[in-house]
Amino acid sequence: MDAMLHISTLHYLVLGAALFLLGVIGVLTRRNVVVVLMSIELILNAVNLNLVAFSRYWGGLHGQVFAIFVITDAAAEAAVGLGILIAFFRNKETVNVDEVNLLKW
Amino acid sequence: MLDYIKSYLTSNLTPGSAGNMFWAFVYIVVIFLGLSVAVIAMNWLERKILAHMQVRLGPMRVGPHGLLQPIADAIKLLLKEDIMPAEADGFVFWMAPIFVVLAAFTVFIVVPFGPTHAVTDMNIGVLFMLGVSSLSALGIVMAGWASNSHYPLIGALRSSAQMVSYEIAMGMAVISAVMMTSLNQQGTGTLSMIGIVQAQQAQGIWFIFKFFPLGLIAFFIFAVAMVAETNRAPFDLPEAESELTAGFHTEYSGFRWSLFFLAEYSAMIAVSSIAVTLWLGGWLRPFPNLLTGAKWDLFFFLFPGITFLFLAGMCFYSTVRMPKHPLFRIQTIGLAGFGVVLGLIGLILFIPAVRERVQDIYWFSMKVAAFMYLYIWYRGTFPRYRFDQLMKVGWKILLPMGLGVLILTAGVGLWPLIQQTIWNR
Amino acid sequence: MAADPTNHMEPVATPFFFYLLGGLMLIGGVLVITRKNPVHSALALIVTLLAQASIYLMLYAPFVAGVQIILYAGGIMVLFLFVIMLVSIERSQRERQFNKQWVVGMVAATALGGLFIAVYTKGRGIFPEHALPAVEAQNTQNVGTLLYGQYMFAFEIASLLLLVAIIGAVVMAKKRI
Structure with a gap:
């Protein structure tokens, strides 16, 4: 019970791991591209949570700086991913990942 | 308990910084009530001012000069049937207005009405305000999508595109003002709302006049972007009534619609208070460093009371001019009573203890009120933009201007340092 | 906002807010990967992101929290919703939601989860109960x-x-x- 009530770094790490797992499940099992992209955001967020928790643990700010870089990366990824999605939808009229099984059409 | 409450009164911190939950709660309630009253007043004023701009009279029936019209409107809205379209997505439809209102009201916890008159002083104040007010775009998208109808969906798409585009130009303008706060001995700026106003006080200049005309251009960019950000005329394409009926809230009625209304007006007040804090010196009275001394202090201290007495005088003037018909007797008495109340408030504001506490709030609210009038003025004068024009203004004019101002501000701010290094060589 | 980011005071009731926000994050995450309608998924993701921003405040990272709100919740998620509305979702809602290799995917995810559990139960003693004191204002x-x-x-x-x-x-x- 005592371990439950004192929030240590480990608690944040476990939360991050759970979020990471949810993201992985989403990426591996869903068909809809939008949801897959959102699951990737979940994964990136889990990583960010770990980074910030470690930054608090070590008392430095390097983890937070890295988290900001990850957020920047996520923005770039979302923009390009959604751009690809729109091009894809325009050509194939579908948003399912497992229907992209041709290199050229 | 009483000591706990009293202990805050002597401190010169915001309740959040002092860690005093009681006063933080009091401030939240006061701000919430004040905001609701301000929105009601804005409703009446907007209809009246627009009417007078178009040589009409506006609301005249309910109460003297339509003063009770907003209350009548509110009662009407609350009593109306709350309709939810059969094909709507129930939960999202229900959540959207609540989300918008929450986003619009949450930003007010960092608005500095005075050096101590804010719920809390955040290290990331401006960032927090911009971030949370950008959340209302999500609420609007939710509303438009959940209605499952064409006009709301198009309104929501327009709104999200517009808000995302103008946020960037807005951010550039804000950063150039935030950079100006770093021109001090330590060379570190601040994002805290109170810190920004204090920086203006320390540098002895409002940031709108700093590095003329750079501050002015940044302010102009913000002033345009904030109109687009709040979906107001001339950028009110998401709710353009001639094209989209009412835009994203077409399917909403009654209480939910009034929540959207409340959120729109409080968002206007919120962005105006960002502009006032960043460029117009926040709670500082005019010329705080130039016109000093007891005489000038007294002169500026008297303003709040004089304003209320002036309003009371207007009421009495209108009372005299009321038609002397028996049908108008109740209205005449009501107006006179309203004038008496305003006059009494004005007299209370002359008490030294009160006027010293109130004057920060007064100057802040007056500056925000000027912006509110500007909003109404825009609506009365400018024709609505077309959507491609709107995007063009945002991306091709305001954004490059913002980038230019940002770089120039950095260059001018660093100029003494550059000069020094060149001379020392 | 749950926690006060001004750094000269300790956040109140840390365990309560941690479990509340952590629970919100996990519920949001589960909804993201299980909802049929991508708009619902996106809204659940917004809940997760906002709860995470509050957790950043608890971890004395106000700037990251602000960036999280303004960039993730205010920027990226609006983009997501915008694109979901551009591509019609009427048809895809009636289709199968999970792809054919979902069994393999679940097995892989379970293995990863087992790995996490193993690592964290082994490494429990490494982390002290309390983290370092508050960083700075x-x-x-x-x-x-x-x-x-x-x-x-x-x-x-x-x-x-x-x-x-x-x-x-x-x-x-x-x-x-």
Whole structure:
């Protein structure tokens, strides 16, 4: 019970791991591209949570700086991913990942 | 308990910084009530001012000069049937207005009405305000999508595109003002709302006049972007009534619609208070460093009371001019009573203890009120933009201007340092 | 907002807010990967993101929390919703939601979960009960100093990445360039 009530770094790490797992499940099992992209955001967020928790643990700010870089990366990824999605939808009229099984059409 | 409450009164911190939950709660309630009253007043004023701009009279029936019209409107809205379209997505439809209102009201916890008159002083104040007010775009998208109808969906798409585009130009303008706060001995700026106003006080200049005309251009960019950000005329394409009926809230009625209304007006007040804090010196009275001394202090201290007495005088003037018909007797008495109340408030504001506490709030609210009038003025004068024009203004004019101002501000701010290094060589 | 980010005071009731926000995050995450309608998924993701921003505040990272709100919740998620509304979802809602290799995927995810559990149960003693005391009130300024000092090169690379992303997104999404 005592371990439950004192929030240590480990608690944040476990939360991050759970979020990471949810993201992985989403990426591996869903068909809809939008949801897959959102699951990737979940994964990136889990990583960010770990980074910030470690930054608090070590008392430095390097983890937070890295988290900001990850957020920047996520923005770039979302923009390009959604751009690809729109091009894809325009050509194939579908948003399912497992229907992209041709290199050229 | 009483000591706990009293202990805050002597401190010169915001309740959040002092860690005093009681006063933080009091401030939240006061701000919430004040905001609701301000929105009601804005409703009446907007209809009246627009009417007078178009040589009409506006609301005249309910109460003297339509003063009770907003209350009548509110009662009407609350009593109306709350309709939810059969094909709507129930939960999202229900959540959207609540989300918008929450986003619009949450930003007010960092608005500095005075050096101590804010719920809390955040290290990331401006960032927090911009971030949370950008959340209302999500609420609007939710509303438009959940209605499952064409006009709301198009309104929501327009709104999200517009808000995302103008946020960037807005951010550039804000950063150039935030950079100006770093021109001090330590060379570190601040994002805290109170810190920004204090920086203006320390540098002895409002940031709108700093590095003329750079501050002015940044302010102009913000002033345009904030109109687009709040979906107001001339950028009110998401709710353009001639094209989209009412835009994203077409399917909403009654209480939910009034929540959207409340959120729109409080968002206007919120962005105006960002502009006032960043460029117009926040709670500082005019010329705080130039016109000093007891005489000038007294002169500026008297303003709040004089304003209320002036309003009371207007009421009495209108009372005299009321038609002397028996049908108008109740209205005449009501107006006179309203004038008496305003006059009494004005007299209370002359008490030294009160006027010293109130004057920060007064100057802040007056500056925000000027912006509110500007909003109404825009609506009365400018024709609505077309959507491609709107995007063009945002991306091709305001954004490059913002980038230019940002770089120039950095260059001018660093100029003494550059000069020094060149001379020392 | 749940926790007060002004750094000269301890956040109140840390366990309560941790479990509340952590629970919200996990519920949001589960909804993201199980909802049929992508708009619902996106809204659940917004809940997760906002709860995470509050957790950042509890971890004395107000600047990251602000960036999280303004960039993730206010920017990226609006983009997501915008695109979901552009591509029609009527048809895809009636289709199968999970792909054919979902069994393999679940097995892989379970293995990963087992790995996590193993690591964290083994490594329990490594982390002390309490983290280091509060960092400082100058969080934003220090993050800025780091970004423009030590991480200057990474910062420039990130700006280049964003430029590439802008061009890529325009090239991909535009019908005719």
